[in-house]
Every structure is written in C-alpha cells, then in structure tokens.
Amino acid sequence: MSFMRQVSRQLDDEHRNSIDLLDRVSNALSSGDASALDKLASPLVRQLEHEIGHHFGFEEGELFPRMMQAGDGELASLLAEEHGTIRMVAADLLPLAEQLAAGTLAAGDRPALVRLTKELVERQVAHIQKETMALLPLLEDMLDDETDRELSLIYAEGA
Secondary structure, eight states: OOOOSHHHHHHHHHHHHHHHHHHHHHHHHHHTOHHHHHHHHHHHHHHHHHIIIIIHHHIIIIIHHHHHHTTOHHHHHHHHHHHHHHHHHHHHHHHHHHHHHHTOOOGGGHHHHHHHHHHHHHHHHHHHHHIIIIIHHHHHHHOOHHHHHHHHHHHHHHO
C-alpha cells in the first residue's frame, strides 16, 4: 500500500523495518541458530528502545488523541492497550537482550529470552499489521496537509 501523508509514510517505513528485523529474529529462533540470534541482539535492543519509546510515544501523544476527537476512539484505545501489553513484554525482554548483546547472558536465562522474544515477535507483528491496515489509512483521511507537515517534523525531531 502506498501512502500519501508524510506521517503515514514515516510510520510505514518503520513498520517495514521492524517486520524485517522481527522476521530475522523469528527465523533465528525457529532454526535454533543461537549465533544468528546473538548477532541480532543489538538491533533488537535498538528496536525495543526506539519502538517502545519514540514510536509508541508519538502515536499515543499525537495521533490517538486526534483519533478520539475524530470519532475513532475504539481503534485508538485498542492500539494503546496493545502498546501496554507490548511494553510489558519489552520491559522483561530488554535487560536479557542487552545481556545477550554484551555477551553476558547467563545460560540459565536463555530460555526466558527465547520465550519473551517469541512473544514479542508474535504481538508486535500482529500489532504492526493492524496499524498498517487500519491506522495508516485512517491518517490519510484524517490529517490535512498542514497537520501532516507539523506532525512529521515532531516525529522526525524525536527520532
């Protein structure tokens, strides 16, 4: 799907990059290739920090209130609820992923890392698909040119 609004394109680009990383992580988990997962630890840490901090924060602070004002509060509430669930998984996963990236993960912690990573992949992929199919098209209709420009700059400044 091709988006005309800058904000929709920015979010879609991030979604595509996230899906790419999550696919690689999922493949490493499926194959049982521990070294492949180890190599993805640093990108996963960056993903968790950026996605949870900047991306979710922008949507919750700038987009969801506008959606509620426009009468799309149910979707905004659902997406915010999913953010909360993903944040909880990420909070447990982040320290383990940081340890994996640093080469200090204890062998006994690896099963928890694998379990949490699988849960994150499942939840985040489903969430991204929902945003791509519902949120981004809604933004195309909801935002005018000036608001789109303003929000695009706000989003870019926080990156």
